[in-house]
Amino acid sequence: MIVVEGLGKRFGDVQVIDGIDAVFQKGRVNQIIGRSGSGKSVMAKCMVGLHRPEKGRVLYEGRSFHDMDAEEKRGIRQRIGMLFQGSALFDSLTVIENVMFPLRMFGLMAKSEMEDRAHTCLKRVSIIDKDQLFPAELSGGMQKRVGIARAIAMNPEYLFCDEPNSGLDPQTSIVIDDLIKEITEEFGTTTIVITHDMNSVMETGEHILFIHKGRKWWEGTREQLLRSDNKELNEFVFAGSLMREVKRSLTGEE
Amino acid sequence: MNILYHIGRYVLLLRETFARPERLSLYWSRTVEEMDLLGVKSLGIVALLSAFMGAVITIQTKTNIDSPLIQAWVVGFATRQSTILEFSPTVISLILAGKVGSNIAAEIGSMRVKEQIDALDIMGVNSAGYLILPKIVATMLINPFLIMISMFLGIFGGWLAGVQTGVVVSDDFIMGIQLGFKPYHVVYALIKTVVFAFIITTVSAYQGYYTRGGTREVGISSTRAVVYSDVMILLANLVLTQALLL
Ligand SMILES: Nc1ncnc2c1ncn2[C@@H]1O[C@H](COP(=O)(O)OP(=O)(O)OP(=O)(O)O)[C@@H](O)[C@H]1O
Ligand SMILES: [Mg+2]
Numbered sequence: 096m097i098v099v100e101g102l103g104k105r106f107g108d109v110q111v112i113d114g115i116d117a118v119f120q121k122g123r124v125n126q127i128i129g130r131s132g133s134g135k136s137v138m139a140k141c142m143v144g145l146h147r148p149e150k151g152r153v154l155y156e157g158r159s160f161h162d163m164d165a166e167e168k169r170g171i172r173q174r175i176g177m178l179f180q181g182s183a184l185f186d187s188l189t190v191i192e193n194v195m196f197p198l199r200m201f202g203l204m205a206k207s208e209m210e211d212r213a214h215t216c217l218k219r220v221s222i223i224d225k226d227q228l229f230p231a232e233l234s235g236g237m238q239k240r241v242g243i244a245r246a247i248a249m250n251p252e253y254l255f256c257d258e259p260n261s262g263l264d265p266q267t268s269i270v271i272d273d274l275i276k277e278i279t280e281e282f283g284t285t286t287i288v289i290t291h292d293m294n295s296v297m298e299t300g301e302h303i304l305f306i307h308k309g310r311k312w313w314e315g316t317r318e319q320l321l322r323s324d325n326k327e328l329n330e331f332v333f334a335g336s337l338m339r340e341v342k343r344s345l346t347g348e349e
Numbered sequence: 350m351n352i353l354y355h356i357g358r359y360v361l362l363l364r365e366t367f368a369r370p371e372r373l374s375l376y377w378s379r380t381v382e383e384m385d386l387l388g389v390k391s392l393g394i395v396a397l398l399s400a401f402m403g404a405v406i407t408i409q410t411k412t413n414i415d416s417p418l419i420q421a422w423v424v425g426f427a428t429r430q431s432t433i434l435e436f437s438p439t440v441i442s443l444i445l446a447g448k449v450g451s452n453i454a455a456e457i458g459s460m461r462v463k464e465q466i467d468a469l470d471i472m473g474v475n476s477a478g479y480l481i482l483p484k485i486v487a488t489m490l491i492n493p494f495l496i497m498i499s500m501f502l503g504i505f506g507g508w509l510a511g512v513q514t515g516v517v518v519s520d521d522f523i524m525g526i527q528l529g530f531k532p533y534h535v536v537y538a539l540i541k542t543v544v545f546a547f548i549i550t551t552v553s554a555y556q557g558y559y560t561r562g563g564t565r566e567v568g569i570s571s572t573r574a575v576v577y578s579d580v581m582i583l584l585a586n587l588v589l590t591q592a593l594l595l
Contacts, residue, residue, distance in 0.1 A: 145467050172473035183464040197472045200371055249472075 096121050096156060097142065097253065097285055103150030104134075104141050111137045112309040115151070121252075121285040124276055124299045128290060129306035130331060135289045136180055138306065139255050142287075143175055144168060155253070173201055176251030180258050180289075182242040184230040190217070191226040194244045201249070216244040219274055221267070235262040243271065247278060254278065254286045260295055268292065272299045293338050296320070305331065321345055359555050365477040366485070366554075379483035380490075387449045387484065388491030394448065395441055395495050396502055399432075402440070403503035404510030406431055411516040424517050425508070425525020430534075432503035438538040439586050441499050442545035445492065446578035450553035453484055454574035457557030458567040466558070481554040488546040496542045500535070537593045544589060545582050552578045 097119040104112050112134040119125045127135050141148040144160055153160045155171055163171065184193050194213040198204060204212070217223065220240035230238055239262055246254060256275060260268040276299045279286040290296065296303060296317060303320055305313040305328050313320075313328045320332060321342060333339050370376045410427045457480055460466050469476035504526055511517035553574035560570045 140467070143471055145470060169473040172471055175471055175473075177468070177471045179464045179468060181464055183468040185465055185468075186460075186463075199375060200472065200474055 097287070098154040098157075099138075099142065099151065100154070101151035102138065102141055102148050102153065104137055104146055104148045110309060112141070112306070113150075115306070115309075115311045117304055117311060117314070119285055119287055120302065122280060122283045123301040124279050124286050124288055125302045125304070126288045126290055126296060126300040127304045127306060128296060128331065129312075131291070133306045134309040135306055136257055139177075139257055139287065139289060143172070143177060143255060171253075173197075173249065174252040175255065176246035176249060176253070177255040178239070178242045178246045178257060178259055180261075182230070182235075182238040184238055184241055184245070186230055189227050189229055190222065190233070190241050193230070193241060194248050196245065197249045212248060213244070216248050217241070219247070220244045221270060236264070236267060239263060240267070240271065243274070250282060252282075252284060254284045256286070256288045258289055258291065260290060260292045265294065268294065269298065275299065293332060293335065296332075297341075307331075355555075358559065359551070362477055362481075362555055362558060363551060365475065366481045366551075368475055368478055370478055370482065371474060376479070376483055379479070380486045383483045383487035384491045387452070387488055388495060391445060391448055391495060392498070394444065395499050398441065398444060399437065399499040399502040400506030400509075402436055403428060403432055403506030403508075406436070406503070407507035407511040407522075408514060408516055411511065421518065421521035422525035422528055424511065425522035426528055427525075428507040428511075428522075429504055429526040429530070432507070433500050433534050433538055437496050437499040437503055438541040438545070439582070441496060442492070442542060442549065442582055443579055445495075446545075446549045446553075446582060447575050449488065450549045450574045450578045451571045453550060453553040454557040454560075454571040455567055457481070457554055458560035458570040459564070461558060461560045462563055462567060477558065481550070481558070484554060485547060485550045488550050489543050492542050492546040493539045496538065497535075500538070537589075540593065541586065541589050544585055548581045548585060549578045552581055 099115055099117045099119075102112060102115040103110065115138060127138065129135050137146060140146045142153050142160075144153075147161065158167075160168065160171060185196065188196065191210070191213050194216055195209050198209045198212060202209060202212075217225075220243050222237060222240050222244065225233065225237070230241070233241065239259065243256065243259060246256070254275070259271050259275065263271060272295045275286060275288060278284055288295070288299070300317045300320075303315060303317060304311060305325075307313075307327050313323060313325045315323065320328070322345075323329065333342055407424060407428045411424050414423060457466075460480070466476045466480070469479060508519070508522050508526075511522055512519050556570040556574040556577065560566050
């Protein structure tokens with residue numbers, strides 16, 4: 096479980112996020128949604144310590160991350176898997192080496208075991224027979240999927256995914272959503288998914304946080320989301336005609 | 350941004366770089382890769398430059414001191430001294446700062462802007478150590494060999510050009526390069542080389558590691574890496590020469 100208390104981060108004069116409180120339970124898919132530039136990625140990076148927030152705390156199982164010493168932080172981080180918005184695969188390593196990287200660094204496994212583990216992860220994201228390719232030789236969506244495989248290689252307790260479906264076709268998108276949900280339930284992972292994709296929200300969102308202008312604007316389940324009367328949330332969620340259709344069929348109103 | 354800020358941050362980065370490695374075997378294999386990439390792959394340009402510079406030094410020395418009072422071996426002697434003391438360790442290091450330094454800054458800089466360094470940090474890897482330490486060790490190990498090859502080829506190029514153009518007689522030149530040879534001068538040159546290698550890698554890595562922004566900034570970092578490495582090499586050259594030769 097991760098608890099965020101009064102989290103705030105500014106860059107120069109710009110207060111990017113401000114006073115965000117949230118509880119991310121384990122074993123369920125927590126989603127952060129919001130307009131582009133609303134501060135979602137910054138929030139995730141503050142939570143994992145890539146940005147130092149100037150306000151607030153992030154508690155991992157009750158222990159404040161930013162108050163830990165370097166050794167403890169490293170311990171927590173080894174239990175975090177993160178998919179970056181831009182995949183962040185290592186250019187100089189092949190697909191299989193990318194996925195094996197955390198295992199080689201920390202795992203105490205034999206080489207063949209590491210390869211097996213990497214193959215299992217790659218298979219789960221439907222990347223097959225691409226072991227020896229370099230990231231630059233993959234499509235954007237494939238890079239995303241390899242990024243997910245790398246993030247889950249160490250069986251993380253905390254899984255952060257920054258826009259796992261952007262750049263994926265609807266079918267693969269669903270495969271990835273299901274995979275994230277599966278892993279979360281199977282291993283009791285504390286999962287945080289940042290997304291724009293209303294499909295994923297409807298598919299897997301169990302706890303949804305809507306960030307607007309750097310603040311937590313709304314929070315709830317997807318059922319509540321469809322019936323909410325929060326203006327900005329509705330503008331965001333029902334921007335597309337498909338979602339408006341969903342709402343109409345659900346509530347019988349416009 | 351003032352200079353003290355940069356010095357402080359540079360020292361902190363070095364401290365992180367030299368922290369205990371997670372996996373020594375992994376660091377070592379990275380070091381071997383870097384020796385190939387940063388060292389062996391520079392051999393061509395080093396060899397080319399050295400041979401040509403040696404040739405030019407010989408011919409210029411001869412044409413500048415062409416006087417009956419000056420003995421014939423002086424050309425060989427002067428070629429040897431300028432090659433060993435200054436040309437090979439300093440000028441070649443400046444060239445390597447251009448080639449290796451910009452390479453290091455661009456590589457680490459693009460890893461930074463593409464969030465690959467964040468990815469390392471998130472895994473709990475000491476990103477500074479993993480990325481920078483193998484480069485430091487690799488260049489400090491391999492550059493002395495490059496410089497020794499450069500010394501040899503510089504003098505050889507001088508001999509070849511001198512003899513081929515007929516400005517010197519082979520025996521005189523060879524006598525000149527043997528005369529009053531002090532092994533300490535080679536030691537001095539190699540000490541400089543190792544210090545310069547440290548400067549090139551750490552200054553360039555620093556520029557790359559703290560790149561902010563996108564590809565344009567990577568280019569800027571890469572240019573800065575070369576300029577600052579060069580300035581630092583020149584300063585260190587002065588200090589070391591005073592300390593070691595005076
Ligand atoms: N390193 C940084 N330095 C300065 N400003 C930054 C930095 N990172 C992000 N910002 C600013 O913070 C704001 C929020 O950025 P963030 O990346 O969190 O948006 P986001 O919600 O993830 O958007 P998207 O959905 O497009 O990814 C933006 O206005 C951005 O310009
Ligand atoms: Mg983002």
